[in-house]
Every structure is written in C-alpha cells, then in structure tokens.
Amino acid sequence: MNAKHIGICALCGKEKELTFEHLPPNKAFNFTPAKPVNGEDFIHSSDDKNRVPWDLSGLKYQNQQKGMGSFSLCQSCKNLTGTWYGDSYVDFAKRMHFLLSKEVPVDHQAVAFVVRKIYPQRIIKQVVSIFCSINKDIYDDPRITTLREFVLDKEAVSLDKSRYKICAYLNRGILIKYCGLSVLLHINDMKNITSKCVSEFCAYPLGFLIYFDLEEDDSCLGTDITAFSDYAFDDIVDFQITIPIFENNSWIPEDTRSKAEIEQTIAKNKARF
Numbered sequence: 001m002n003a004k005h006i007g008i009c010a011l012c013g014k015e016k017e018l019t020f021e022h023l024p025p026n027k028a029f030n031f032t033p034a035k036p037v038n039g040e041d042f043i044h045s046s047d048d049k050n051r052v053p054w055d056l057s058g059l060k061y062q063n064q065q066k067g068m069g070s071f072s073l074c075q076s077c078k079n080l081t082g083t084w085y086g087d088s089y090v091d092f093a094k095r096m097h098f099l100l101s102k103e104v105p106v107d108h109q110a111v112a113f114v115v116r117k118i119y120p121q122r123i124i125k126q127v128v129s130i131f132c133s134i135n136k137d138i139y140d141d142p143r144i145t146t147l148r149e150f151v152l153d154k155e156a157v158s159l160d161k162s163r164y165k166i167c168a169y170l171n172r173g174i175l176i177k178y179c180g181l182s183v184l185l186h187i188n189d190m191k192n193i194t195s196k197c198v199s200e201f202c203a204y205p206l207g208f209l210i211y212f213d214l215e216e217d218d219s220c221l222g223t224d225i226t227a228f229s230d231y232a233f234d235d236i237v238d239f240q241i242t243i244p245i246f247e248n249n250s251w252i253p254e255d256t257r258s259k260a261e262i263e264q265t266i267a268k269n270k271a272r273f
C-alpha cells in the first residue's frame with residue numbers, strides 16, 4: 001500500500017504531496033537498506049548503561065529498503081534539484097570514494113589533493129538542499145528560508161558568509177547521521193561557556209556541517225567550502241583542497257571521536273560517578 005504523504009515541502013514551503021528524497025542522493029552510495037533510529041529514542045534508551053553510541057540494537061527503527069532519506073520534497077522541487085545539482089554531487093562523492101578506497105592509507109587523518117573539473121556551485125547547492133530537508137520542521141525559520149531560496153534559484157550565488165559557514169570532511173564510517181539545527185554548549189569553565197548553532201549530515205564518503213551566525217573566534221570542524229557558493233551554475237573548476245578524514249560513531253554533532261576514545265570517556269565517567 002502506498003500511502004500519500006501530504007506535508008510542507010522543505011524547499012518551496014508549499015503544502016503538497018511529498019516524495020521520498022534520498023539524503024544524500026541514492027547514486028552517492030545511499031542505496032543499501034537502512035534502519036533509521038531517532039536520536040531521542042537513543043537518549044531514552046540510556047537506561048542501558050552499557051550501550052555505546054554506535055550500538056542501535058533493539059531500538060525502534062523505520063525500514064528503508066532503498067537507502068536513507070525522508071518524505072521532504074514535492075515532485076517539482078525534487079525534479080528541479082535532482083536535474084540541476086544531483087549529478088555533480090554524485091560525481092564528487094564517487095571521486096571521494098576512489099580517494100578513500102584506493103589512494104589514502106587507512107591511518108591518515110587528512111588528505112590534500114587536486115580535484116579537477118567539478119561544479120562547485122552545484123555541489124554546495126545539493127548539500128544545502130539536504131540541509132533544508134533535514135531541517136524541514138523549521139522550514140520557516142529565517143535562517144532556513146534564505147537557504148531554501150538559494151537552492152531554488154539556479155542563478156543565486158554567494159551565501160552570506162557572516163551568517164553561514166559550510167564545512168566538509170571525509171567519512172570512513174557507515175553510519176548515516178542527520179542532525180537538525182542544534183545548539184552546542186562548550187563549557188570550558190563556569191565563567192567561560194560558549195555556544196554555537198550547527199546542523200550536520202554525514203554519510204559515506206562525505207560529511208557536512210553548516211554553522212549559523214558563528215562568532216569570529218568560534219572553532220569549526222572540517223574544511224570550509226562556503227566559497228563554493230561564489231561560483232556560477234556553469235562554472236567548472238579545478239580545486240586544490242585539504243580535507244580531514246573522520247570516523248562517525250555517535251549521533252552528536254561535531255563528535256568525531258573514535259570508538260576507542262568514546263569507550264575511554266565512558267569508562268572515565270563511570271569511575272567518577
């Protein structure tokens with residue numbers, strides 16, 4: 001039975017019948033069966049003190065046989081963004097796969113390379129489109145509205161860098177992670193508490209974070225690719241880029257700790273409390 005999904009499209013903001021959108025595109029290694037688990041369910045399962053963040057066994061999940069995604073876009077927006085941006089993103093992801101699987105030793109934590117003939121604007125607009133889908137519940141937040149307009153206008157260039165910063169990293173792991181807009185608090189000591197707004201998605205072989213209204217001295221994770229938005233739709237360029245390589249073992253934004261590091265922290269906290 002195919003139930004209709006009626007809701008607000010994450011891009012045009014109109015109430016319409018929604019179609020399933022692969023996040024990221026299915027040709028970008030997102031075609032195997034997935035079992036998405038809600039972060040809240042994971043938090044509420046924390047009565048199991050021995051559960052590590054990558055252990056999702058026994059949690060309620062949806063069954064997505066053809067890859068990860070959600071009913072977030074109307075047919076028209078899906079077709080437009082798929083035609084304009086999808087292939088360029090898939091091409092970029094395939095090249096990153098080749099790099100990770102054939103060229104970069106497994107213990108390397110970053111890689112510098114030249115990537116030739118890519119469409120920077122199309123790639124970043126596909127990334128922003130995914131962020132709009134992940135944040136569909138706050139589609140009318142002004143920060144998201146600007147991003148929606150940016151994606152839906154093929155000719156729009158130059159995201160406001162005082163408001164947005166988009167960073168990329170390579171991901172060796174197989175967990176797919178969607179983090180909607182979150183506020184991260186960094187408590188250095190009780191007199192020095194800082195916060196920042198971020199949303200993240202990660203799949204193999206690429207992960208992205210979008211930061212909102214960062215202060216000048218705020219740190220961020222990954223390589224800043226916001227300047228991809230400064231290119232025109234048809235600009236095709238060679239890029240020299242250095243990009244970090246992380247694992248992804250937890251649902252928390254900006255958490256790139258290895259499994260061993262997470263286990264050490266858990267053991268330390270257990271000893272303390």
Ligand SMILES: [Zn+2]
Pocket residue numbers: 009010011012013014073074075076077078
């Ligand atoms: Zn739409």
